[in-house]
Amino acid sequence: MPAPQRVTRAALTAAARAIAERDGIDAVTISAVAAAVGVRAPSLYKHVAHRHDLLRLIADDAARELDEDIMMLVGSASGSRADPVASLTAIARAFRALSARSPRAASLLFSGAALSAEPQSDGMVALTRTLLDAVRAAAPGDPLPAARTLTAWAHGFCTMEQAGAFQLGGDVDEAFEFGLTTLVTAFTAGRSPRR
């Protein structure tokens, strides 16, 4: 007589993410997550192949959540007529808001945890598409370099902020808005910075 399933993917994800935010990424262990969902450690290997998969679940969940947040702010994917500058600004601020409320999950988004396995998660695919569409609407030509520049800056800024890397005082909010305006202004100037 088969044992009934007591662990759902959603419960696993929620438990892993809660532990990550409460006690740090290193505390997301097979043992801790198993205890949080009410089974013994070995049982978790019926649902994930390695400890690393727990971090991937967290990253995928954060990607889905961020894409939903952005959709809420900039309207539906292709039919939007919103100001392209406002869209890019909203995307960057949504990422920083996620980083403020879920710093550990946000730090995993572009840090290899979500990237190692095939295929990419639905959340990451959707997020990538949303960002590329927004960059395409704001600037002519190949959106890839601009999208990579904006993502790298936002990821770097938020991980540094959460790690406590900005130790020289000053206004960190102002530094974020300065970087955001600098990049979006340059992108929408309509010409590449070099001929």
Added chain:
Amino acid sequence: MPAPQRVTRAALTAAARAIAERDGIDAVTISAVAAAVGVRAPSLYKHVAHRHDLLRLIADDAARELDEDIMMLVGSASGSRADPVASLTAIARAFRALSARSPRAASLLFSGAALSAEPQSDGMVALTRTLLDAVRAAAPGDPLPAARTLTAWAHGFCTMEQAGAFQLGGDVDEAFEFGLTTLVTAFTAGRSPRR
């Protein structure tokens, strides 16, 4: 009769950094580093307080090395008359070169490993000063927002590149140069992007 010291700080740092680059950050354990320098694990606690300190040694070493690289490229700290655009460009490229040759050490530079303890290492202090001086020479006004923008972008770009986050094809070198030109051009335009 006291036992002679068999472990130097330099040997500890070199061993930890070599293990990090060869086998990854997670492989930098008290046991592995102790074995690499020829003592038993408990002896390492005469030289570091926690495993985390091993990562700090790596980060500090990388900071010192990067500051030396930059000094070699842009000349001595305050007396330089070099083109300020060329200085910022050289700094960013030196960081990416470090990230290519020592990806694990570079990823620790702004990721909390070097940031937790007081006081900051000489290498981090020197690196911060070098960057701020270069930004000051290139743009009028408060250098902090521009320095934070450039650092966040470079850190984000290099960690994403090394993590394999750029999966959509295209030319990653081109994306780096695009971001670098975009930022440096905006900084040296001599006016803030918003009034």
Added chain:
DNA sequence: ACCTGAACACCGTTCAAGT
């Protein structure tokens, strides 16, 4: 089909004991 206890090779860390 899923869950469990037992087992293995690790790890960080502490501490009394050596020299």
Added chain:
DNA sequence: ACCTGAACACCGTTCAAGT
């Protein structure tokens, strides 16, 4: 003053055994 073995509480992972 530094190094060591022994010990403790952990961890990831495997596997035969339960239901």
